Amino acid sequence: MSIFINAKTRVLVQGITGREGQFHTRQCVTYGTQVVAGVTPGKGGQEMDGIPVFNTVREAVDRTGADCSLIFVPPAFAAEGIMETADAGIRIVVAITEGIPVLDMMKVKNYLAGKAIRLIGPNCPGIITPGECKVGIMPGPIHKPGGPIGVISRSGTLTYEVVYQLTLQGIGQTTCIGIGGDPVTGTTFIDCLEAFEKDPETRGVVIVGEIGGTAEEETASFIEKHFSKPVVGFIAGLTAPPGRRMGHAGAIISGKSGTAGAKIAAMKKSGIHVCEDLGLFGEFCAKVFGHA
Numbered sequence: 214m215s216i217f218i219n220a221k222t223r224v225l226v227q228g229i230t231g232r233e234g235q236f237h238t239r240q241c242v243t244y245g246t247q248v249v250a251g252v253t254p255g256k257g258g259q260e261m262d263g264i265p266v267f268n269t270v271r272e273a274v275d276r277t278g279a280d281c282s283l284i285f286v287p288p289a290f291a292a293e294g295i296m297e298t299a300d301a302g303i304r305i306v307v308a309i310t311e312g313i314p315v316l317d318m319m320k321v322k323n324y325l326a327g328k329a330i331r332l333i334g335p336n337c338p339g340i341i342t343p344g345e346c347k348v349g350i351m352p353g354p355i356h357k358p359g360g361p362i363g364v365i366s367r368s369g370t371l372t373y374e375v376v377y378q379l380t381l382q383g384i385g386q387t388t389c390i391g392i393g394g395d396p397v398t399g400t401t402f403i404d405c406l407e408a409f410e411k412d413p414e415t416r417g418v419v420i421v422g423e424i425g426g427t428a429e430e431e432t433a434s435f436i437e438k439h440f441s442k443p444v445v446g447f448i449a450g451l452t453a454p455p456g457r458r459m460g461h462a463g464a465i466i467s468g469k470s471g472t473a474g475a476k477i478a479a480m481k482k483s484g485i486h487v488c489e490d491l492g493l494f495g496e497f498c499a500k501v502f503g504h505a
Contacts, residue, residue, distance in 0.1 A: 214415070215342035215388045216363070216408040217305055217331060218281060222346050225250040225273045225303075227294050228285035229261050237285065237309075237350050238264070244347040249277040270294075270301040281305040283339070283348050291335065292317035299330050306399070307348045308334035318397035325399070332399025338369040338391035349391065351376075359385035362502060363409040365402055366421035367394045367428070371449055371491075375421055378495030384502060387415045394423060402432040406440050417443045417502045420485070422476055424450035429476040437483035445498050446485040448473045 224241065228234040229251025239262065242248050250273040251261055257268035267273040270282065282303045286294040291310040298306045313335050325332060333340055339349015344358030355373060357380040364379070364386055366372040372391045379386060387409075392400050402420060409415045418440075422429035429448065436444055451473040480487050488497040 214412045215345060216405070216412055216415075217333075217388065217390070218340055218342055218346045218348055220245075220342075220345040221247075222281050222305070222348070223247050223249045223277065223279045224281045224283055224346075224348055225252055225270065225277065225279035226264075226283045226285065227252045227270065227298075228287075229253060229264065229266060230256050230259070231285055233309075234285040235261060237283075238262075240350075240353070241283070241347050244353040245344075246346050246348065250279050270297045270303065274301045274303065279303065281348060282307065284308045284310055284335075286310055288312040288314070292321050295321050295332060295335075296324050299325055299328050304330060305348075306330060306332045306334075307337070307339045308332065308393075308399075309337065309339060309350055310334070311336040313395070315395075315397055318395065322397060322399075331404075333390065334393040334395075334398060336395045337393030337398070338372055340388065340390045342388045343386050351389070351391070355380055356389060357383075357385040360387040360414045361385065361416040362498070363387050363405070363412070363415045363418045364389040364421070365405045365418065366391050367423050368421055368449055371421050371423075371447070374491065375419055375447065375494055379419070379498060382495040382499045384495075384498060387412060394425075396426070402428055403435050406432070406435060410440055410442065415442070417445070419498065420444060420446045422446065422448045424448070424473050424476070425471045427471065430479040433476075433479040433483035433485060436485060443501055444485045445501050446477075446480045446487045447489075447491065447494060448476045448480070448487070449491075451489075
């Protein structure tokens, strides 16, 4: 099985006529994803490689039955694009856009509260169920279908690294999710873990965290109390200096809060198997998940 997306997912791409939208739409289609529509205001009636383009998300949904949106809208307009999907009845939104203002995302969070919609991102690589559906910008060939491991990550490029190392060890993945590293995001580690707990084919999970915030500590507490499957964790940023932003907007240490050391300690205390050497990550996972 998989979580959130599968081979039946019908994707529309907001910003499909832009350079990034065109490139990554083609990559998704090549992987086998059902991309059924694009949305660019003012360009309705056009096509991109045979994919119909509409002026609004509502029109695209009504005409094509799309149930998932992939967003490449520029930062200034991305929040409105996300909220438009909610009004159109989309169930999954994957926001790739980087640089959306924090205040805009706070408005989005309030707007989506109580609605039957899942936001993944923003500032994330997306989500992939290997061999079935790719909704994002991750390189498809590094993933291995067939499970049994789920992957959740705050970091984009580190997601690719750990997935590739799993694949090299012959360890397949059920679903891999980049949740994004911004201060305000949609889907959390815990949201994903709750879904993986219910998935019988996911027999273990990898969590890739980074400095800043308290998400990893909260996740470790959840795992200790509510998650029954083995978990391998990795935290990026052991050598990051306090007070300096490192990559993601959320990756900043303030005082004693958000340090890699504190996150690693919380993970170990909760029974998570922590790998501290990224170069040996695949081998580490092979030992932990050998019985999974």
